[in-house]
Amino acid sequence: MTWRYIATRMNGDGTETFLNFNVPLSNAEVNPVVNGHGGVKGTITPEIASLKTDDGEHIFVPWWTAIYAEEDGHIRGGGILKDYDDEAPKLQLDCIGHTGYLTDTRYTEVKSIERDDPLKVSRHLWEHTQARPHFNIGVEFAGAETSRDMFIGDDNVTPTTTPTKVTPYVLAYYQTHDLAKEFDLLANIAPFEYTMTHEWNTDKTAIRHILHYGYPRLGAxxxxxxxxxxxxxxxxxxxxxGGDSYASDVIVLGAGEGSKMMRAEDNAANPGRLGRDAVIIDKSITTPTEAKKRAAAERKLLSGTxxxxxxxxxxxxxxxxxxxxxxxxxxxxxxxxxxxxxxxxxxxxxxxxxxxxxxxxxxxxxxxxxxx
Missing domain, CATH: 2.40.450 (PUA domain-like fold)
Incomplete structure (x- = not known):
């Protein structure tokens, strides 16, 4: 296998400028993931003139430079430089996967949603972000285009019935300050899976960034x-x-205080062993639907196998x-x-x-x- 590492500069308009096609990255780690960010890490040593600009500054600038790992013509992973540690003569790079770009990125308008498809809403987060000046990193979409039509913030988890009360799901400049968190919330509500891949365009003049959706799952x-x-x-x-991998009764406590706290339970009808409790406290949970789905997911994970x-x-x-x-x-x-x-x-x-x-x-x- 022949590996090389490619550095680009993200221009904020959906394009990239190639800076270097042979970054001498050592101790590299390339980490594609499901429902997460992953990225690329590695070390450069010693200082190399070809990795500097005409004014003597190196080409590695957080939230501007991107690194891609290519193996025999196939891009196996990539990321946007988030942090670097300059311990001369070493330069350690930490690049977060492109889905991580939404972290701490805010919503700039106000949108109230009662019934919609969570997957479509998650795509809207990217479309909204990439429509802003200097925020377009060229993300495209592939795979599933829909998940299910449901009440985003309902008091009844069944989407085919009309709830007596609906709590709208709100995206707003005054409260929505981390779109990565919102994206993962929507993925849990549907639920759907996602991953980011990178590939050359047809004539290998640019790198495409493709956000793959899977509903209800990715892979096979x-x-x-x-x-x-x-x-x-x-x-x-x-x-x-270990015993910590088992619980028969799971309770999830979310936003709110006292008896008004968001709450949901999921219990095994016949656990086949002694009953055990698991209490999950997550103040980011603000709807009954989300609490119920979290409780069911946690009990599935705590099956004891x-x-x-x-x-x-x-x-x-x-x-x-x-x-x-x-x-x-x-x-x-x-x-x-x-x-x-x-x-x-x-x-x-x-x-x-x-x-x-x-x-x-x-x-x-x-x-x-x-x-x-």
Whole structure:
């Protein structure tokens, strides 16, 4: 595999200017993810003249410079420079994935929504942002175009019935100051999944940034690939079988105080073991719909079954880099252990690529815990 790192300057009008096609990044990490930002990290040492402008300043400027990791012509990930640490002669770069651009970005108008599609509303956040001068980073959309028509801020989670009371979902300059947070809220309400990819345009003169939507999910169950301990999985994965992974009754407490606090519960009808409580407190939850969905999601995660959070995968014919994507379900075959698990379907939530190593780290979760 041949890797190179490309630096561009984002012009704020949807275009980019190429600055350098061979940034000498070492100890690089490339991290595409589902429902998150990911990005690119790495170190440059020593100082190199080609990475400076005519006035002697280096080309790496937060919220202006972007870095892309390309492997044999395929862009495996990218990000916008958020922070750097200048410890001469080292320069450490931390680039956040392009979805992170919405973090701390505000809404500049007022929009009150009672019934709409959360996925469409999430696209509106990008359209609103990129219509502002200097805020266009060229994000395009692909995949699912709709999720479901529902009451965004209703008092009844069933979208086919008319609620007795509707709390509008409001986007406003006086209260909406973090569109990334709003985007994730809408993803949870639908729910839908998303990821950002980057690819060359047809004549390789520009890089496209594509926000892929999946409703109800991204990826697919891959029966053509497998992860096998001793074959392409470097070591036996560590399974979490602790008591903290189980709860039969989940209560979510959101915005408000005392008896007026936003509240929802999700309880197992027959847990098959002793009952256990889990209390989730999240003041960002402001609607009954959101509270109910959060309670159901948390109890699904707290099923008490053994789980695994990551594995180390070596390049092989059964799982080459680029043959699987975030969102995919893939079967793990393991050696016997205390968990008693020999096979498990897992969903890939993130891929941490270290180009200087033949081993890739996958952030994963038991598939049925996140299946839609």
């Amino acid at each position: 169950r891959r029966t053509d690939l497998r992860f096998v301990v001793g074959e392409n999985v470097v070591e036996q994965p560590r399974f979490d079988i 053994a789980d695994v959070t990551e594995i180390q995968v070596r390049q092989s014919d059964h799982a080459r880099l680029g043959s699987y994507s975030v969102g995919d379900d893939i079967l793990i075959e393991t050696a016997p252990g205390w968990s008693g698990i020999r096979e498990m379907w897992v969903k890939i939530l993130g891929i941490q690529i270290r180009p200087e190593s033949n081993v890739t780290t996958l952030q994963i979760m038991r598939a049925e815990k996140v299946s839609k």
